[in-house]
Structures are given as structure tokens and as C-alpha cells.
Amino acid sequence: MKVSNGGRINWLGLGIALLVLLATRSGAWGQSRLVITANGETHTVVSMDGNVPMIQTSAGPQRVEAGELKFEDAERFTDGALDVLKRDAVLGQDYGSASGLFFFQFRALVQAERDFEDCFIVFVIAPADGDPTYVVHEIRDIDSRGTQQIAMTLPVNPGFGGGTFGYKIFSRGEEVFRREPEDPVMLTEIGQRDAPSSERAESRAAPVERNRGVGEPVEVVDEELLDYPKSLLGTGNGGYATAVFSLDEKGRVFELLDLKVDHPAYAPEVMKSVLGTIYRPGLFRGKPIVATVRRSYFFNEFAPFSEALETIPYPRIEDRDAMVVYAPVPAAVSSKKRKVVLEVRVDELGRVDQVRLAKDDDSPEATVAKEAVTNWQFLPAIVDGYPAVQMLQLPISFEIKE
Numbered sequence: 001m002k003v004s005n006g007g008r009i010n011w012l013g014l015g016i017a018l019l020v021l022l023a024t025r026s027g028a029w030g031q032s033r034l035v036i037t038a039n040g041e042t043h044t045v046v047s048m049d050g051n052v053p054m055i056q057t058s059a060g061p062q063r064v065e066a067g068e069l070k071f072e073d074a075e076r077f078t079d080g081a082l083d084v085l086k087r088d089a090v091l092g093q094d095y096g097s098a099s100g101l102f103f104f105q106f107r108a109l110v111q112a113e114r115d116f117e118d119c120f121i122v123f124v125i126a127p128a129d130g131d132p133t134y135v136v137h138e139i140r141d142i143d144s145r146g147t148q149q150i151a152m153t154l155p156v157n158p159g160f161g162g163g164t165f166g167y168k169i170f171s172r173g174e175e176v177f178r179r180e181p182e183d184p185v186m187l188t189e190i191g192q193r194d195a196p197s198s199e200r201a202e203s204r205a206a207p208v209e210r211n212r213g214v215g216e217p218v219e220v221v222d223e224e225l226l227d228y229p230k231s232l233l234g235t236g237n238g239g240y241a242t243a244v245f246s247l248d249e250k251g252r253v254f255e256l257l258d259l260k261v262d263h264p265a266y267a268p269e270v271m272k273s274v275l276g277t278i279y280r281p282g283l284f285r286g287k288p289i290v291a292t293v294r295r296s297y298f299f300n301e302f303a304p305f306s307e308a309l310e311t312i313p314y315p316r317i318e319d320r321d322a323m324v325v326y327a328p329v330p331a332a333v334s335s336k337k338r339k340v341v342l343e344v345r346v347d348e349l350g351r352v353d354q355v356r357l358a359k360d361d362d363s364p365e366a367t368v369a370k371e372a373v374t375n376w377q378f379l380p381a382i383v384d385g386y387p388a389v390q391m392l393q394l395p396i397s398f399e400i401k402e
Contacts, residue, residue, distance in 0.1 A: 031076055032072065032073065033045075033071070033072055034122060034170060034173075035070060035071075035072050038064050038067030043055035043057075044173045045120075045170075046172055047138070048120040048136065049063055050137065050138055051138070053067070074174065077177040078116075078175065080113040080116070080176070081179055082111070082169065082177070083110065083113075084108055084110050085109045085111060087106070087180070087181075106152045106167075107151045107386065109148075110142065110147065111144075111147050111148075112148070115141070115143045116141065116142040117172060119142055119171050120169075121137060121139050121170075122170070123135040123136075123166075123167045124167065135152070139152075139169075140383075140384060142171075146391075151386045152384075218311060220277055220309065221278040221279060222277065224272065224273045224275075224276030226299070227269050227272070228301050229265035229269055231265050233301065237299075238300040239263055240296060240298055240299070241259070241261040241262065241266045241270045242259070242295070242296045242297070243259050244259075244292065244294045245292070245349075246291065246293075247282070247290065247291055247292075249289060250281060250288070251278070254348065255349065255380070255387040256271075257315055258317075258379070261325065262299075268377055269297075269304075271350075273306060292312055292313070293309045294309075294310045295308075316385060317382045317385060319381075319384065321392070322378045322392055325350070326375075328375060329372070339397045341394070342357060342358065342373055342393070343355070343356050343391060343394075344373055344392050345389060346389065346390050346391075347380065348380050349387075352374050352376055355373050358393060365398045373394065
């Protein structure tokens with residue numbers, strides 16, 4: 001495979017042997033290392049700078065912008081292993097994508113036995129028809145302080161007709177051994193993730209249609225009407241809010257990407273409408289797909305309303321911690337100054353789905369704080385460009401009220 005100056009990797013001519021390995025588990029692949037040959041010299045790839053290989057020389061780390069990449073046998077895996085707790089591949093719709101509107105989003109939830117640094121991932125995507133796609137890219141360092149998410153977005157032809165993933169993870173040039181579910185990660189035809197295996201097989205045997213066809217946007221089937229916040233009644237307060245969220249092939253909202261509000265009290269009303277509305281998923285050639293939409297909301301005391309859905313490209317968002325959007329102050333009168341420290345879990349929709357005290361505290365203030373925080377609304381954490389679950393520590397201070 002060759003690496004061009006732009007860093008795009010075209011992995012052709014590696015032979016059938018590599019593709020046969022796709023159906024096997026990590027351990028059956030055998031230990032590997034990734035090497036690059038440039039200017040007549042071959043070096044082990046020790047890390048990636050984005051999608052550009054890095055090698056170690058006597059002068060220090062060096063980028064290699066052009067060369068041939070290939071796998072070689074290695075003597076062993078690196079010390080330690082990764083437990084892959086969950087992984088999934090989802091077809092998405094991206095009007096801004098150079099691949100023609102469609103991409104596969106791969107996510108894996110992993111837990112590491114030790115810290116792994118200078119990590120990168122090698123993906124092999126083998127469709128039932130057509131040439132395989134290979135992707136090599138840097139991923140974040142993996143530490144052992146709990147679970148972490150690995151996420152990649154991979155371009156695809158929407159008419160590929162099914163196939164499988166294969167992948168390897170490396171740390172400082174050595175392959176990391178993975179323990180994961182027995183079932184392979186399947187690339188199924190658009191809209192066929194839940195179809196019986198016989199239907200999937202028939203679909204994969206059908207001729208591949210290369211034209212892009214016509215897509216249909218997400219539609220509202222049954223609207224959850226927008227309510228004006230009770231806490232603002234009589235204030236004359238009016239304004240806007242905007243939410244960006246993704247829906248799966250069944251029309252279910254599964255992640256919140258952005259939430260902007262002119263007043264914090266608008267946030268819970270927007271989310272009630274977002275999650276309470278029934279949607280028909282986006283379609284491509286009549287089959288459901290994942291789509292990302294933006295919707296604006298107008299608040300006034302007499303007739304708040306939701307504007308039309310707008311299907312948008314999947315936004316590129318910098319990694320961040322979860323950020324609070326709506327945080328009503330606990331209603332409590334304290335006889336002395338006190339601080340309550342809570343540990344909360346924020347899900348991919350910015351909801352608090354778990355609350356516990358950081359240390360034992362049976363005070364009335366602790367009880368009130370726990371109840372209040374369950375109603376807070378956050379922007380979820382972003383990890384590798386995608387919403388992720390995050391645990392936060394929240395200190396809440398109570399002052400003496402005269």
C-alpha cells in the first residue's frame with residue numbers, strides 16, 4: 001500500500017491472505033507490526049500523526065509522507081491487553097462527506113489492563129462486492145482508569161451490499177492483544193441491521209447498484225408540542241433555542257451534539273420535545289438510515305413552537321467534557337455553610353442517569369442536592385468527535401440564608 005503526500009492510504013495488492021484473516025478474532029491473526037519502506041529503507045511504524053506514519057530514527061521521531069506500508073510478523077504482542085466490552089458499526093448520512101453522503105461510524109468501548117501510549121488503529125473493511133478499504137489512523141492514548149471509547153468514521157459506497165470489519169490496535173509499534181465478543185462486526189446493507197440472516201444473505205448476493213439514488217430526510221410523525229417554562233410565566237421572556245441530534249434507523253434519538261438556548265429554562269422543554277416527538281427515519285432508496293438533524297424552537301408565553309427539521313452534515317466537534325446547560329439551584333435552607341460533593345454520570349443525550357455521593361453524607365442538604373441534580377441538562381462529553389458517557393464530580397455549596 002502506498003501513502004501519498006496527502007496522507008491518503010491506498011492498500012492494494014496485499015493479497016488474499018490478509019482478507020482471509022478478517023473473519024478471525026484478534027488472537028488468531030497472529031502478532032503483527034506495521035512497517036513502511038521509503039528510500040530503500042524499512043522502518044517499524046511506532047505512531048501516527050493523524051494519518052501520516054511516524055518512525056523512530058537516531059535523530060528522533062520522523063514523519064514519512066510517502067512510502068509502502070505492509071504487515072510483518074512480530075515476535076509477540078505488547079504487554080497487557082484490551083477488553084473490548086462493546087462495539088458497533090452504524091451507517092450514517094453526511095451531506096458534507098467527500099465519499100458521497102454516506103459513512104460508517106465504528107465505536108468500541110474498551111477497558112485496558114495498563115496504559116497504552118502512541119496508539120493507532122488499522123482498519124480493513126471488506127465489502128461483499130468491490131475492493132476492500134484500508135484505513136490507518138492515530139487514536140487517543142488508552143489508559144487503565146476505567147472504560148474508554150474508540151471511534152472512527154469511515155467512508156463507504158452506499159451500494160456495497162454487506163461485508164465485515166477487521167482491525168488491529170497498536171501501541172508504540174507493537175500490536176495490542178484484544179479480548180472481545182466472538183461475533184464479527186458485520187457491515188450490513190443500509191437499513192438491514194435487524195434483518196434475518198437469510199434476508200441479509202440474499203441482499204449481499206444481489207447486484208450492487210452504483211448510483212447514489214435519492215435520499216429522503218427525517219420526518220416528524222407525531223409532534224411533542226413545545227411548552228413554555230412554568231418558572232418564566234409572567235416574565236414576558238421570549239427567545240430561541242437550537243438542538244442538533246442524531247436518529248437511528250428506527251427513528252430514535254440516540255445522541256445530542258449541540259444545544260443552544262437564550263435562557264437556561266428552555267433546555268428541559270427543548271429536550272422534552274426532542275425525545276417525545278415520534279420521527280420517521282431518513283431513507284435512502286426506501287431503506288432507513290442514521291441521520292443528523294438540527295431544529296430551532298421559538299419560546300413565547302402564548303404560543304411557543306418548533307420549526308422544521310433540517311438534515312445536516314455530521315458536525316466536527318472538538319473533544320470536551322460534559323458542560324451544564326440547565327442547573328436549577330437546590331431549594332434548601334441551611335443552618336451552616338456546607339459543601340456536598342456528588343458524582344454524576346451524564347449520558348450521550350446530556351441527561352443525568354446516575355447520582356451518588358462522593359462520600360457518606362446523610363444531611364438534608366445532600367438529599368436535596370441529589371434530587372436537584374437529576375433534573376440538570378448537560379451537553380454530553382465529546383470523545384474522538386462523538387458524544388460519550390462521562391462521570392463528573394460536582395461540588396455544591398450551601399450558604400446560610402438569613
